[in-house]
Amino acid sequence: MSSTPRVWLITGASSGLGREIALRALAQGDIVFATARNTAKIPESLTSQELCIPETLDVTSPDAVLAETVARIVSHPKNVPGRIDIVVNSAGYVLAGGCEEASAEEAFAQFNTNVLGQLAVGRAVLPVLRRQRSGTLANVGSILSYLGPAGGGLYSGTKAACSILSEALTGEVKHLGIKVTCIEPGYFRTSVLDQGHLIHPARTIPELRGPNGSEEMKKTLAMWEAANNKQPGDPKKLAAVVVDALSGNGKYADRELPARLLIGRDAYEIWAAVQEKQKKQMEEWREECTSTDFTE
Numbered sequence: 400m401s402s403t404p405r406v407w408l409i410t411g412a413s414s415g416l417g418r419e420i421a422l423r424a425l426a427q428g429d430i431v432f433a434t435a436r437n438t439a440k441i442p443e444s445l446t447s448q449e450l451c452i453p454e455t456l457d458v459t460s461p462d463a464v465l466a467e468t469v470a471r472i473v474s475h476p477k478n479v480p481g482r483i484d485i486v487v488n489s490a491g492y493v494l495a496g497g498c499e500e501a502s503a504e505e506a507f508a509q510f511n512t513n514v515l516g517q518l519a520v521g522r523a524v525l526p527v528l529r530r531q532r533s534g535t536l537a538n539v540g541s542i543l544s545y546l547g548p549a550g551g552g553l554y555s556g557t558k559a560a561c562s563i564l565s566e567a568l569t570g571e572v573k574h575l576g577i578k579v580t581c582i583e584p585g586y587f588r589t590s591v592l593d594q595g596h597l598i599h600p601a602r603t604i605p606e607l608r609g610p611n612g613s614e615e616m617k618k619t620l621a622m623w624e625a626a627n628n629k630q631p632g633d634p635k636k637l638a639a640v641v642v643d644a645l646s647g648n649g650k651y652a653d654r655e656l657p658a659r660l661l662i663g664r665d666a667y668e669i670w671a672a673v674q675e676k677q678k679k680q681m682e683e684w685r686e687e688c689t690s691t692d693f694t695e
């Protein structure tokens with residue numbers, strides 16, 4: 400346990416991975432600002448702890464509102480160090496359905512929370528981290544950033560964006576002493592596939608979902624339904640790895656955080672299969688790929 404408590408800001412702390420990471424950080428004696436759109440939904444397992452401070456934070460709020468929230472966190476009486484050491488962007492949800500089915504409003508809402516919300520939190524906290532010349536920003540992505548399952552394209556698109564933006568941000572702030580990583584979990588047993596976290600477009604298209612519809616899309620949606628509460632990953636074990644890695648505990652003290660951090664046995668296996676498939680496709684199309692330069 401660290402003699403000087405770190406200060407965490409965690410979005411989406413009311414449930415899922417955000418909650419488990421918050422609990423693990425508190426267990427090592429750190430100060431945790433557990434945020435959610437509705438603090439009443441933050442569980443007593445967090446709010447009953449002295450070093451947990453619930454805060455209202457909607458990642459889709461205007462920049463000025465988010466900046467005020469961050470300023471309030473830095474100056475909070477319980478934030479004795481007066482700083483922010485680790486930020487975990489965990490807020491998000493799944494829009495499950497065909498790309499064509501989603502309305503413009505539904506598609507924007509998915510990207511607004513999962514992608515633009517992470518960017519907005521980053522804009523709010525990075526000035527603090529820059530002044531400190533230290534800190535870690537961890538965005539929660541997904542193994543689905545590596546593939547686009549039929550019926551999950553919009554969600555996967557948001558997670559791919561999170562990964563690429565995190566990778567770019569890593570190179571932009573590394574020289575300032577700021578670390579950035581995108582945590583890419585496989586399937587972990589959280590509420591992410593429950594109603595309220597997984598939603599469907601208001602419109603459905605029979606040619607996609609009906610008897611003669613897309614078999615790949617129906618397979619994805621059926622798999623998500625069947626996997627709910629049966630996912631192989633233990634969120635407590637993920638939280639242990641994440642908190643140790645972000646804190647630099649033990650074997651992580653001298654290890655550089657990767658820009659993209661896969662977590663979960665299934666995540667590694669899916670990633671490896673995707674790499675193999677892409678390598679095969681690139682070799683099959685190598686002639687076309689390499690035949691388009693100017694002839695000098």
